[in-house]
Amino acid sequence: SQTIHQWPATLVQPVGSPLSLECTVEGTSNPNLYWYRQAAGRGLQLLFYSVGIGQISSEVPQNLSASRPQDRQFILSSKKLLLSDSGFYLCAWRRLLGVTGELFFGEGSRLTVL
Amino acid sequence: TQLLEQSPQFLSIQEGENLTVYCNSSSVFSSLQWYRQEPGEGPVLLVTVVTGGEVKKLKRLTFQFGDARKDSSLHITAAQTGDTGLYLCAGARGGGATNKLIFGTGTLLAVQP
Numbered sequence: 001s002q003t004i005h006q007w008p009a010t011l012v013q014p015v016g017s018p019l020s021l022e023c024t025v026e027g028t029s030n031p032n033l034y035w036y037r038q039a040a041g042r043g044l045q046l047l048f049y050s051v052g053i054g055q056i057s058s059e060v061p062q063n064l065s066a067s068r069p070q071d072r073q074f075i076l077s078s079k080k081l082l083l084s085d086s087g088f089y090l091c092a093w094r095r096l097l098g099v100t101g102e103l104f105f106g107e108g109s110r111l112t113v114l
Numbered sequence: 115t116q117l118l119e120q121s122p123q124f125l126s127i128q129e130g131e132n133l134t135v136y137c138n139s140s141s142v143f144s145s146l147q148w149y150r151q152e153p154g155e156g157p158v159l160l161v162t163v164v165t166g167g168e169v170k171k172l173k174r175l176t177f178q179f180g181d182a183r184k185d186s187s188l189h190i191t192a193a194q195t196g197d198t199g200l201y202l203c204a205g206a207r208g209g210g211a212t213n214k215l216i217f218g219t220g221t222l223l224a225v226q227p
Contacts, residue, residue, distance in 0.1 A: 032214075034214070034215075036217070041200060041220065041222050042219060042220050043118075043120070043202055043217040043218050043219045043220040044157070044202065044204075044217040045217075046214060046215070046216060046217070049214050090156050090157075092156070094215075096213055100145045100147075100162050100164060100206065101213070102147070102159045102162070103147075103149075103157070103159065103204070103215055104156075105155075105156025105157055105158075106156060107155065107156065108154065108155065108156055110154075
């Protein structure tokens with residue numbers, strides 16, 4: 001069966017510090033991978049998605065970047081965090097079935113920038 | 115720009131009541147999904163609708179996709195405390211491998227005993 005893990009689960013970082021959130025998928029190959037950010041009690045904002053190794057599409061201009069060094073590894077990074085980067089970050093994978101396909105989410109990473 | 119607007123944003127009801135959540139857009143989607151999310155966890159898929167006008171039932175939950183594939187609704191009959199959570203609609207856009215899901219603004223439902 002497929003599983004997805006992301007870490008760390010929680011982190012508190014000062015403004016201006018770097019960030020690295022990692023996500024790995026097991027049990028599937030060549031998945032579409034996604035990073036979403038969620039404000040409390042609100043919808044998910046798509047940040048990045050990847051259809052293959054080294055292929056990254058950015059949805060919104062921001063202080064963050066993403067990389068996919070291996071087929072089942074997706075990394076979210078920042079060189080210098082801003083207060084506005086605080087939020088709940090969710091990694092997800094998806095196997096497309098035509099125009100559908102369920103998103104499977106990781107456990108989430110809660111980032112607080114002080 | 116938020117493509118999918120959900121209403122209401124918050125809803126607090128008593129157990130046994132009925133409710134409807136709406137998901138509206140000016141854009142056409144190739145498919146639409148509804149997810150439910152509990153605090154501190156990722157969303158979990160409830161249903162996928164693909165055809166305009168399609169209606170799907172999942173026990174006490176009824177989902178409908180608009181005829182023009184721009185909107186959807188979720189109706190819950192006789193709500194239970196276990197229905198409490200954040201409900202999210204998500205529309206699929208783009209073709210082929212670049213197909214991606216755009217999430218709605220969310221509806222936070224609290225069912226009181």
